[in-house]
Amino acid sequence: MKKYNFSPGPGILPQSVIEEAAKNVLDFNGSSLSILEVSHRGKDFIAVAAEAEQLVREIGGIDDRYAVLFLGGGASSQFAMAPMNLLADGEKAAYVDTGTWANKAIKEAKLFGNVEVLASSKDSNYSFIPKGYEIPSDAAYLHLTSNNTIFGTQLHEFPQSPVPIVCDMSSDMFSRPFDIEQFGLIYAGAQKNIGPAGVTLVIVRKDLIGRSGRKLPSMFDYRNHADNDSMYNTPPVLPIYVMMLTLRWLKANGGLTGIQKMNEEKAAILYDEIDANPLFTGTAAKEDRSLMNVCFLPTKPELDEEFQKMVKAAGVDNIKGHRSVGGYRASIYNAMPKEGVQVLVDVMREFAKQNG
Amino acid sequence: MKKYNFSPGPGILPQSVIEEAAKNVLDFNGSSLSILEVSHRGKDFIAVAAEAEQLVREIGGIDDRYAVLFLGGGASSQFAMAPMNLLADGEKAAYVDTGTWANKAIKEAKLFGNVEVLASSKDSNYSFIPKGYEIPSDAAYLHLTSNNTIFGTQLHEFPQSPVPIVCDMSSDMFSRPFDIEQFGLIYAGAQKNIGPAGVTLVIVRKDLIGRSGRKLPSMFDYRNHADNDSMYNTPPVLPIYVMMLTLRWLKANGGLTGIQKMNEEKAAILYDEIDANPLFTGTAAKEDRSLMNVCFLPTKPELDEEFQKMVKAAGVDNIKGHRSVGGYRASIYNAMPKEGVQVLVDVMREFAKQNG
Numbered sequence: 001m002k003k004y005n006f007s008p009g010p011g012i013l014p015q016s017v018i019e020e021a022a023k024n025v026l027d028f029n030g031s032s033l034s035i036l037e038v039s040h041r042g043k044d045f046i047a048v049a050a051e052a053e054q055l056v057r058e059i060g061g062i063d064d065r066y067a068v069l070f071l072g073g074g075a076s077s078q079f080a081m082a083p084m085n086l087l088a089d090g091e092k093a094a095y096v097d098t099g100t101w102a103n104k105a106i107k108e109a110k111l112f113g114n115v116e117v118l119a120s121s122k123d124s125n126y127s128f129i130p131k132g133y134e135i136p137s138d139a140a141y142l143h144l145t146s147n148n149t150i151f152g153t154q155l156h157e158f159p160q161s162p163v164p165i166v167c168d169m170s171s172d173m174f175s176r177p178f179d180i181e182q183f184g185l186i187y188a189g190a191q192k193n194i195g196p197a198g199v200t201l202v203i204v205r206k207d208l209i210g211r212s213g214r215k216l217p218s219m220f221d222y223r224n225h226a227d228n229d230s231m232y233n234t235p236p237v238l239p240i241y242v243m244m245l246t247l248r249w250l251k252a253n254g255g256l257t258g259i260q261k262m263n264e265e266k267a268a269i270l271y272d273e274i275d276a277n278p279l280f281t282g283t284a285a286k287e288d289r290s291l292m293n294v295c296f297l298p299t300k301p302e303l304d305e306e307f308q309k310m311v312k313a314a315g316v317d318n319i320k321g322h323r324s325v326g327g328y329r330a331s332i333y334n335a336m337p338k339e340g341v342q343v344l345v346d347v348m349r350e351f352a353k354q355n356g
Numbered sequence: 357m358k359k360y361n362f363s364p365g366p367g368i369l370p371q372s373v374i375e376e377a378a379k380n381v382l383d384f385n386g387s388s389l390s391i392l393e394v395s396h397r398g399k400d401f402i403a404v405a406a407e408a409e410q411l412v413r414e415i416g417g418i419d420d421r422y423a424v425l426f427l428g429g430g431a432s433s434q435f436a437m438a439p440m441n442l443l444a445d446g447e448k449a450a451y452v453d454t455g456t457w458a459n460k461a462i463k464e465a466k467l468f469g470n471v472e473v474l475a476s477s478k479d480s481n482y483s484f485i486p487k488g489y490e491i492p493s494d495a496a497y498l499h500l501t502s503n504n505t506i507f508g509t510q511l512h513e514f515p516q517s518p519v520p521i522v523c524d525m526s527s528d529m530f531s532r533p534f535d536i537e538q539f540g541l542i543y544a545g546a547q548k549n550i551g552p553a554g555v556t557l558v559i560v561r562k563d564l565i566g567r568s569g570r571k572l573p574s575m576f577d578y579r580n581h582a583d584n585d586s587m588y589n590t591p592p593v594l595p596i597y598v599m600m601l602t603l604r605w606l607k608a609n610g611g612l613t614g615i616q617k618m619n620e621e622k623a624a625i626l627y628d629e630i631d632a633n634p635l636f637t638g639t640a641a642k643e644d645r646s647l648m649n650v651c652f653l654p655t656k657p658e659l660d661e662e663f664q665k666m667v668k669a670a671g672v673d674n675i676k677g678h679r680s681v682g683g684y685r686a687s688i689y690n691a692m693p694k695e696g697v698q699v700l701v702d703v704m705r706e707f708a709k710q711n712g
Contacts, residue, residue, distance in 0.1 A: 003388040007395045010593055018390040022381040025374060032359040034374040036552040036598060039363045039674060072554060073429035073575065076589035080573030108573050191590055196392040198428060198554045198592030217436030217464050219429065220576075233432035234547055236554030237366055238594055242392060318395060 004340035007318040008149050008293060009171065010191035012335045017245040024241065035241050040234055048244050049230065055247035059255050062180055062203055067226035069202040070243070072236045075170045075189035077220075078200060079105040082166050082185055083112040085204075085222050087140045088212045094118050094139040094163070098155075099126040099148035100324065101168060109143070112212070118142075125325070126151040128285035137162040140211070141184055147172035149192075150322040152295030152329065153288040158182050164208065172292050173201065174250060175334055176260040184208050192292070193334045194250070195243030198236045250334065259334050266332050266341045267291040273345045277352050279303070283325055297327035300355070307351050314347045316340075360696035363674040364505050364649060364687045365527065366547035373601045373691075380597065391597050396590055404600050405586065411603035415611050418536050418559055423582035425558040426599070428592045431526045431545035433576075434556060435461040438522050438541055439468040441560075441578050443496045444568045450474050450495040450519070454511075455482040455504035456680065457524060465499070468568070474498075481681070482507040484641035493518040496567070497540055503528035505548075506678040508651030508685060509644040514538055520564065528648050529557065530606060531690055532616040540564050548648070549690045550606070551599030554592045606690065615690050622688050622697045623647040629701045633708050635659070639681055653683035656711070663707050670703045672696075 005012040021035075028035040029044050038045055053068045062068060071077070082105075087093050091113045095106045097120035109115045116139065119130030126148060135142050142161045147154045149171040158165060164184025173188035180186075185204045191197040202222070209222045218224050224232045230240075253259060271289060274280045274296045283295040298304055311319060321327040332341055361368040377391075384391040385400050394401055409424045418424060427433070438461075443449050447469045451462045453476035465471045472495065475486030482504060491498050497520045503510045505527040514521060520540025529544035536542075541560045547553040558578070565578045574580050580588045586596075609615060627645060630638045630652045639651040654660055667675060677683040688697055 001388060005389055005393055007393070007398075010393055010395055010590065013390060013393045018381060018392060021390075021392060022378045025378040025381055032357060033361055033673065034369060034377075036374060036377060037361055037363070037366055037369045039366055040553065042363075042674075071429075072592070073427075073433065074589040074591075077429065077573075077575045080575060084573075104574070111571060111573060189590060191593075196594055197396065197590050198595055215467060217433075217440075217467060218460070219433045219436060233430040234366065234545060234553045235430075236428070236592060236595065237547075238552055239554055239592065317389065318398075 001315050003315045003317050004336070004343055005317050006330045006332070006336070006344070008322070008329060008331045010197045011331055011333045013196065013242070013246060014249045014335045017242065017249055020245050021242050035238055038237070040231060040237055045237060048241050049235070052240055052244035052247060055244065055251060056201065056203070059174060059247060059251055060180060060203070065206055066180065067204050067206050067209065067222065069204065069222065069225045070230045070235055070240050071200045071202055071225060072198065073200065075168060075187055075200050076104065078168070078187040078202065079108040080111070081220050081222070082143070082187070083109040084212060084214060084216055084220055086166065086185065086208055086211050087113040088214070089113065091140045092116055092136070092138065093141055093143060094136055095143045096130060096133065097122060098129055098145050098153065099151045101148065101170070102145040105143055105145070105168060113140070126153065127283055129153050129155055129288040135159065135161050135163065139163050141166045144168070147290055147292050149293050149331070150324055152284045152290045152293045152325070154290035154292065156288070164205065174256060174259070175263050175292060177256040190239060190243050195246045196239050198239035199243055201243070262338065263291045263332070263334065266336065266338055267294065269338070269341050269345055270294050270330060270332065273348050277348055279352050279355060280348065283327065292331060292333055294330045294332060295321060295325050295327065303355055310347050310351055311344070314343050316344050316347065319344070357671050359671045359673050360692070360699055361673050362686045362688065362692070362700070364678070364685060366553045367687055367689045368691045369552065369598070369602060370605045370691045373598065373605055376601050377598050391594055394593070396587060396593055401593060404597050405591070408596055408600035408603060411600065411607060412557065412559070415530060415603060415607055416536060416559070421562055422536065423560050423562050423565065423578065425560065425578065425581045426586045426591055426596050427556045427558055427581060428554065429556065431524060431543055431556050432460065434524070434543040434558065435464040436467070437576050437578070438499070438543070439465040440568060440570060440572055440576055442522065442541065442564055442567050443469040444570070445469065447496045448472055448492070448494065449497055449499060450492055451499045452486060452489065453478060454485055454501050454509065455507045457504065457526070458501040461499055461501070461524060469496070482509065483639055485509050485511055485644040491515065491517050491519065495519050497522045500524070503646055503648050505649050505687070506680055508640045508646045508649045508681070510646035510648065512644070520561065530612060530615070531619050531648060533612040546595060546599050551602045552595050554595035555599055557599070618694065619647045619688070619690065622692065622694055623650065625694070625697050625701055626650050626686060626688065629704050633704055635708050635711060636704065639683065648687060648689055650686045650688060651677060651681055651683065659711055666703050666707055667700070670699050672700050672703065675700070
C-alpha cells in the first residue's frame with residue numbers, strides 16, 4: 001500500500017532520492033563498491049561532497065564569505081558549538097524562547113556566557129511567535145529558532161537585527177527563500193527537508209569563526225572543519241551523499257521559490273480544512289502557523305480512535321501530535337507531495353461527514 | 357568486475373550487509389517507507405537500536421556495568437569527550453604515543469588536564485609498539501590506541517594497568533576477543549570493522565560517567581546519552597541500522613573467536629608473502645604487526661607503476677600506503693574474504709616472477 005509519511009523527523013524523502021540511494025548502496029557510481037564502504041578521500045566521494053556544497057551555495061545564494069559545513073553529531077551539538085565558537089567569556093547573547101528546542105539552545109549557551117532571553121511564549125504553551133522585542137546591540141548574536149516542530153509555529157519574517165542572527169533552521173531549512181545577509185550562522189539537522197539523519201548542515205560567516213577566542217577541542221571548532229572542507233575527520237559519508245541527492249531534487253523542483261510555492265499550497269489546503277471542519281481546531285496563532293508542521297486538536301477527542309483508524313486505512317502515517325500539544329501533527333516537509341495532503345484532507349472530510 | 361576493497365576506512369562491508377541495507381533503503385521492514393525517512397522513535401527503529409546494543413553486549417561480553425552508546429560526531433570527537441568526562445581539572449592522564457591518532461588524542465586531552473606521555477615510538481616513525489613502561493597509579497586513566505591504521509602496528513597484549521584503560525579501538529574493534537574488565541572506556545568509529553561512517557560505538561563503565569565533575573554541554577556528556585539509550589537527540593539512523601546488520605553478520609561468523617581465526621589466517625597469508633617475496637618488505641616490527649592494516653614497501657620502487665597496474669587489473673582496490681609511510685597498505689578488516697587476500701598475494705607472486 002502507498003504510504004504518506006507525515007513523520008516530524010526523520011521525515012519524508014523524495015522517492016527518486018530513495019531509489020537512487022538504494023542503487024548506490026549496491027554500486028556507487030558503477031565502481032562495484034557500495035557508497036557505504038568507500039573512502040571519503042576517494043575522488044568519487046570528494047566529488048559528492050563538493051557537489052553538495054555547490055548545491056547549498058547555489059540554492060541558498062550563499063557566497064564565499066560563508067563556510068558551508070557538513071557535520072556529524074546532530075543539531076543538538078550546535079546548541080553548544082554556536083556559543084563555544086561565537087560567544088566570548090563574559091559576553092552576552094540574546095535568545096528568543098519559542099519552544100522546546102529554543103530552550104535547549106538557551107540551556108547550552110548559559111555554559112559559555114550570559115544569556116538574555118528577549119521574549120518567550122511559554123505561558124501560552126508556545127502557541128505563537130513573540131514579536132516586537134528589542135534586540136540589544138551589545139549582544140554577540142541573536143539566536144532564533146525559525147520553525148518549532150513540536151508547536152507548529154514558524155517565524156514568517158526575521159527581525160531587523162543590529163547583531164548577526166544565529167538560527168536553528170532544522171525543521172524548515174530550504175523550505176523557502178531567505179536572505180543570507182541577515183545571518184551569522186545557520187544550522188540544520190538534515191532529517192526534515194534536506195536529507196537523512198546523521199548530518200547537520202552548518203553555514204557560518206567566516207569572519208565570525210574564532211570570534212569567542214576560546215581554545216576549543218578540534219572537533220568542536222568550526223575553524224578545523226572549514227579549513228578541511230568538512231573532512232577534518234571521517235564525515236558521515238552516506239548521509240552527505242543522500243543530502244546531495246536531495247539538494248539535486250530541490251534544485252530540479254524550482255529551488256527555494258519553487259518549493260515555497262508548493263509548501264504554501266500544501267499548507268493552505270490543510271489549514272483551510274482545519275478551519276472549515278467542525279471536528280478539528282488548529283493550535284497555533286494563525287499568523288504564526290508553520291508551513292512545515294501543522295498541529296491540530298480534535299473537538300471530539302472521544303472519536304480519536306475512529307479517526308486514527310480511517311487515517312491509517314488511507315495510508316497516512318505518523319500524524320500523532322507531540323505529547324506537549326496533543327492531538328495531531330501533520331509534518332508536510334518539502335518532499336511531501338500535494339497528493340498526500342489531499343489524501344489526509346479527504347479523510348478529515350469523510351470523518352466529519354460520518355460524525356457531523 | 358569483482359573488486360576487493362582494501363580501503364583503510366571507510367572500509368569493506370560484508371556483501372550480505374550491503375544487499376540487506378539496499379533493500380531496506382527501499383522498504384524498511386516491509387513498512388513501505390525507507391530506513392532513511394523513518395522516525396527514530398518508531399517501534400521498528402527502536403527495535404533496531406536495541407538489537408544493536410544487545411549484539412554488542414553478546415559479542416563483546418559486555419555486562420550491565422557498562423553503557424553501550426551509539427554516537428554521531430566520529431571517534432575524533434571522543435578524543436575530547438573522553439577527558440571531558442573522565443579527567444578532572446588538575447588531574448593527570450597517561451597516554452602512549454603510537455601514531456597519528458594517539459597524537460590527536462593527546463592534543464585534545466591537554467585541554468582538560470595534565471597529560472603524561474609514558475612512551476612513544478615516534479623516533480622510529482611508529483614502526484613498533486612501546487612496551488615495559490610504568491603506569492602511574494595516580495593517573496585518572498591510561499589511554500591506548502589498540503591498532504594504528506597508518507603505521508600497521510597493533511597492540512597484541514594489553515598491559516596490566518592499575519588504572520582503567522581508555523582505548524581507541526577504531527580500527528580493530530571486534531576483530532578479536534578482549535576482556536572488558538581491563539577497560540573503563542572503549543570507543544570506535546564504525547567504519548572499519550563494524551559498520552559505515554557516521555556512527556561511533558562507545559562502551560563506558562557506568563561508574564566512570566561524571567567522574568570529571570565538569571559541567572558539560574548535554575551532547576558531550578556521556579550521562580545524557582546513557583540515560584536516553586543513545587536517543588537524547590536524533591541518532592544517525594541508517595549508520596546504526598547498518599552497524600546492527602554488520603554485528604548480525606559477525607555473530608553468524610563465529611563472533612570474536614571465529615573472526616579472530618579468520619583474521620589471523622588472512623594476515624598470515626599476506627605477511628608470509630611479504631617476507632618471502634624479494635620485491636617487498638614489511639614496515640612494522642614483526643611482533644607488533646597489525647592483523648588489520650598490512651603495510652609494506654617495494655624494494656624496487658621504480659617498478660611501482662607496473663605493480664599498481666597488475667593489482668588494478670586483478671580487482672584489488674585501494675592499497676596505496678599512507679603518505680607518512682609510503683608504499684602499500686592492504687587493510688584486511690573483518691569483512692575481507694580470504695579469497696581477496698589470495699588474489700593480492702597471487703599478484704605479488706606473479707609480479708616477482710616477472711621481475712625477479
